Amino acid sequence: MSSAEQTYDVVVLGAGSTGENVADVVVRGGLSAVLVEEHLVGGECSYYACMPSKALLRGTEALEEARAVQGAAAAVTGEQDVAATLERRDSFTHDWDDSSQVGWVEGAGIGLLRGTARLDGERTVVVTGPDGATTRLTARHAVAVCTGSEAAVPPVDGLPDVQPWTPREATSAKEAPRRLLVVGGGYVGCEMSFAWNALGSQVTLFQRGDRLLPAAEPQAGDAVAASLRDHGVDVRLGAHVSAARRDGDEVVLTVDGGEVRGDEVLVAVGRRARTTAIGVDTVGLEPGEYLDVDDTLQVRGLSWLYGVGDVNGRRQLTHMGKYQARQAGAAIVARARGEEVSGADWSPHAATADHAATPSVVFTLPQVASVGLTSAQARERGLPHRVVEHPIGSVAGASLFADGYEGTAIAVVDTRREVLLGVTFVGPAVAELLHAATVAVVGEVPIARLWHAVPAYPTVSEIWLRLLEAWRG
Amino acid sequence: MSSAEQTYDVVVLGAGSTGENVADVVVRGGLSAVLVEEHLVGGECSYYACMPSKALLRGTEALEEARAVQGAAAAVTGEQDVAATLERRDSFTHDWDDSSQVGWVEGAGIGLLRGTARLDGERTVVVTGPDGATTRLTARHAVAVCTGSEAAVPPVDGLPDVQPWTPREATSAKEAPRRLLVVGGGYVGCEMSFAWNALGSQVTLFQRGDRLLPAAEPQAGDAVAASLRDHGVDVRLGAHVSAARRDGDEVVLTVDGGEVRGDEVLVAVGRRARTTAIGVDTVGLEPGEYLDVDDTLQVRGLSWLYGVGDVNGRRQLTHMGKYQARQAGAAIVARARGEEVSGADWSPHAATADHAATPSVVFTLPQVASVGLTSAQARERGLPHRVVEHPIGSVAGASLFADGYEGTAIAVVDTRREVLLGVTFVGPAVAELLHAATVAVVGEVPIARLWHAVPAYPTVSEIWLRLLEAWRG
Incomplete structure (x- = not known):
């Protein structure tokens, strides 16, 4: 197999929106940068999260708003065209084709390597391409890990074997399942319950705790639960899902000792760091753990390594990943120039908003x-x-x-x-x-x-x- | 005729939202106050401006938003129910009945006198009630003039005789005229053109200048003109309306030498101060002029007299009248207590936002x-x-x-x-x-x-x- 060596100022693992922004900032700052990506350039948000989920919901919201205005309501006599809504969703994900994102990367003067990346000691990343060829990348100044997170699967007996939907399948499904079971009452579970209920599914939502959206003010979860029920979703709080199995085309969950049947089950119970297979052990870190970073997104103890976006576990939101990317990129550029970098609150190099001012919107009704x-x-x-x-x-x-x-x-x-x-x-x-x-x-x-x-x-x-x-x- | 004398700490002329807020703030500050109102408590905004105009527009907006979402658009197969929209509008104006506002005034511990008010020298106001009885009010600390503004009628030959719509008639009309002529391309002319066009009128809008919304950034007027035309409104810029007459049920305007016929004509070319008949001449001021006030809303040269809201000509917007009312009310209370009052920028007694940060929204599409x-x-x-x-x-x-x-x-x-x-x-x-x-x-x-x-x-x-x-x- 062929092998090559390349050197860049900055090597970025993962070409989601966070990685793209780190690369963009450092290139604007005069450094060279390469993105390494094994799947789609543009990342989770564009293809499987924010964009498609909001596209699934927007039509339902717009119609609900029109129906809530006396006089306008009279004009809303028909039903939402589900096929057209799914087609609109697909237009936002570009049918899961990343060529427009690749065009942006090239236009920004950023290198791009397709393949899996593994750290191999200090400032070194080995990329194995789809054809098996390897490239050894050396970073003069910094390696930024922007590999993000993936859906966590809870320790429920049999759950991995029923091929549950993750948020990826929930946002990219080509039709509404007749009966959708949703495990998890955080923002993904709530948004997808609204979306698929409106698009024709009979939805049952299981939340282990006694309230939806438990991180928010309590009024939020209460209002969303009441509205889900008004819309016909079966919301079960304090529900303990203990086992899962397939029975023909059906999925069967054991919930509080009884059985509940559906056609698909979405599991949305949180995220875990994508650090299992990227060689963090070669630089003394624990695979599977979130990267422990300071406010300039520098990994503690490794001055050349940055952990930006979901992978540091600070704030797992697209806009916060991009924000961290701007701050980390500015820190990388400043340090490369030998300039002083400040991690003080609200400095141009610090992600202070992670602690003090993280915005989030749950697109429910x-x-x-x-x-x-x-x-x-x-x-x-x-x-x-x-x-x-x-x-x-x-x-x-x-x-x-x-x-x-x-x-x-x-x-x-x-x-x-x-x-x-x-x-x-x-x-x-x-x-x-x-x-x-x-x-x-x-x-x-x-x-x-x-x-x-x-x-x-x-x-x-x-x-x-x-x-x-x-x-x- | 009977005659009475009453003394209050503060006498407020005009019970629109500005006057109500002045009275509310001073009463909360421990002073006594009386509102004098000759028409409806609640003022122009509640009955003839913001509320009804936005109510006329909201259904059109909500439907346009739903139609702009593929998938949702399929559900909008009918037409807006114009009668239901007008009924909704009437619900916001409480069918022009002010009893709920009167209840609020009473609950807030504010006095209310119905009738016309005229200043009669320093700190003195004479009120003539509907039955002709007079009340002589003395203000220990301040008289606040909150009489607002009224629609200006431009010097167009014959215009007063055709009984043109003012913004009052445009927001309270019980049905859409078949052909509506609109003179003036400021925010009222633009909003009402959208509203009545959507509710069934054939609208022609005449603007003397070469752009709509001339006070805004030029992109605003250009976008609104383009959209009005897309919606079927005949927008005529640089149009000079020189004469008006009635011909049977029709109104006929002379525009740039030619004739244009309609069923109603709305004149919306600005406002003038309501200071003509309130006795400002008895305290040395000129009737018909805006009151000249400092940043604490105190009339220059008359320390006991305040001009708050539209009547001072600073910012003729409901929310700014209420803002000025809070600042003026705080200044009146502080001065009554012998406390220092500061007109410095952003002080609690100064209406600094009038100069630096006045928000406005034109509810067009x-x-x-x-x-x-x-x-x-x-x-x-x-x-x-x-x-x-x-x-x-x-x-x-x-x-x-x-x-x-x-x-x-x-x-x-x-x-x-x-x-x-x-x-x-x-x-x-x-x-x-x-x-x-x-x-x-x-x-x-x-x-x-x-x-x-x-x-x-x-x-x-x-x-x-x-x-x-x-x-x-």
């Missing part, structure tokens, strides 16, 4: 949009704080948006510094309300100043005024 | 949402600045939101302080994107910090990242 600390997190961190809450439906803009609008806004305020620690919105179409909260948290804008940030009337954003009034008391 | 300075205003003020722009449709969240999404984001950046001076969004459903910009402008959040304000993927808010990249270059 209602949506859940949150940033910063929840009240539980503020309590755990021992921060002096007060929680204020107000129903969004009481705002003129919300009542115009939809008849009977129901939602909640929750703000966690630092009582010492009088700044926002976190904000959660639960309600229809709240996704775009979130960035105002993110700017306020990141900017540490004092509450006294926020009174001057007037929401335009009559928008849903007027909820900000209600939150300030609730804070004032 | 596409919407236009803007805050702070436009590029033209930054140029006029001689501020060092750079303008960056990016198409919103290129953002993943926008392409998910609607097939073929078209929009533009424009940021005006202060190149010396590296903060945002103003932002404009043009595009479908951009109204809720605006508050993030308002917080950034008001909070004077440095661009370097804004890089840490990560937009959630895939939302339309990701446009923020594109703007930062455009700024970085």
Whole structure:
């Protein structure tokens, strides 16, 4: 087999959105970089996560919004065209063809190697291509591991043998199963329950704990559970799935001692690091573990190694991977130039928002949009704080948006510094309300100043005024 | 006729949302207050402006959004039920009955007098009730004039005699005229053209200048004009309306020498101060003029008199009237207590956002949402600045939101302080994107910090990242 050697300033393992952004930043900074990818350039988000899942949901949301407006509702007399929705989903994933992403990589002046990558000691990566040829890559300055994460499969007897759907199959399925069983009530389980229920499946959702979306403010999981049930999803909280088997075309789960039958089962119970087969043992790290990094995304103890995105376990969200990529890329460039790099809060090299201001949106009906600390997190961190809450439906803009609008806004305020620690919105179409909260948290804008940030009337954003009034008391 | 005398700490002329808020703030501050109102408590916004106009538009918007999503579009097979939309509009205006507002005033511990109010020298207001009885009100601390504005009628020959629609009639009409002529291409003319066109009227819009929405960034007016035309509205720019007359049931306008016929004509060419008949001459001011106030909303030269909301001509928007009311109310309370009042920027007594961060949303299709300075205003003020722009449709969240999404984001950046001076969004459903910009402008959040304000993927808010990249270059 042929073998080659190549040297780059920066070698990036994994060409998902995180890896692409690390490479882009360092190339803009004057360094050379190569991406190594064994599957699709563009990564999980483009093909199996954010884009297809939101595409599956958007039509359902748009119709629900139109039906909620008296006068407009009369025009929504037909049904969603499921085939057309799936076709639209496929258009976003480019039918799982990555040529447009490859074109972007080439245009950005970034190298690309197809194949599996393994670290082989300091600054060295061995790539085995699809034809078995190997390339030995040497990194002058840094190796950035951006291999991401994969779906975890819980230790349920027989589960691996029933070929369960992971989020990949749930977002790429070509038709709605008649009966879909969903194990896991986090954001993936909730979003996919809404999506496939609306596209024709009879959905049963099993959540081991007593609440959906357990990381969010409790109002979020309660509202989503109530809405799932209103939409016809069978939501079972406190459900213990202990075994799985196939019976002909059916999948059979043992749940709390009884049996539940379906046609497919989606398992969405979290992620695990993709570090099992990338040679981290050759540099003294434990395969399968998340990479332990500092705020500049540098692996502790290995100054040439960076762990960026899902693979470090800090914040497993596309936008946070890209954010970390910008910060890590800036740190790599600065260190290559011999410039000082600061890991201090809000420095251009530090991923401070990972701790203080991570936004996330759950695209359910209602949506859940949150940033910063929840009240539980503020309590755990021992921060002096007060929680204020107000129903969004009481705002003129919300009542115009939809008849009977129901939602909640929750703000966690630092009582010492009088700044926002976190904000959660639960309600229809709240996704775009979130960035105002993110700017306020990141900017540490004092509450006294926020009174001057007037929401335009009559928008849903007027909820900000209600939150300030609730804070004032 | 009977006559009475009453004394309050604060006398408020006009019980629109501005007057209500002044009274509410001073009563919360421990002062007594009375509102004087000759028409409906709640004011223009509730009955004739924001609420009904947005209610007329919302159904059209919701249907357009559903039709823009392949798969969902198939379900929108019917037509908007115009009668149901008008009925929904009426529900927001409570059929022009103000009893719920009156209940709020009473519950807030605010006095209410029905009748016309005239200043009669310092701290004195004479109210003539519907039965002709007069009440002489004395204000211990302040008189706040919140009488607002009314539609201006341009000097067009014969126009007053054809009984043109003002914005009041345009928002409260019980049916769509067959042919509606609209004079004026500001936000009222544009919104009402969209609304009535969608509800069945054949609309012709005349704008004297060469662009709609002339106060906004030029991209806004261009996009709205193009969309109005796509929707079937006859938009005539550079049109000079010189005469009007009735011919039977028809209204006939002379435009650029030719005649145009319609069934109704809406005149929306601006506002004028409601100061003609309120006795400002008894305190040395000119009737019909806007009240000249400082940043605490105090009339210059008359320390006991405040002009709040539309009547001062600073910012004629409901939310800014309410904002001014909070600032003026705080100033009145502080001065009554002998406390220091500061008119400095961003003080709790100053309406600084009037100059620096006034948000506004035009609820057209596409919407236009803007805050702070436009590029033209930054140029006029001689501020060092750079303008960056990016198409919103290129953002993943926008392409998910609607097939073929078209929009533009424009940021005006202060190149010396590296903060945002103003932002404009043009595009479908951009109204809720605006508050993030308002917080950034008001909070004077440095661009370097804004890089840490990560937009959630895939939302339309990701446009923020594109703007930062455009700024970085």
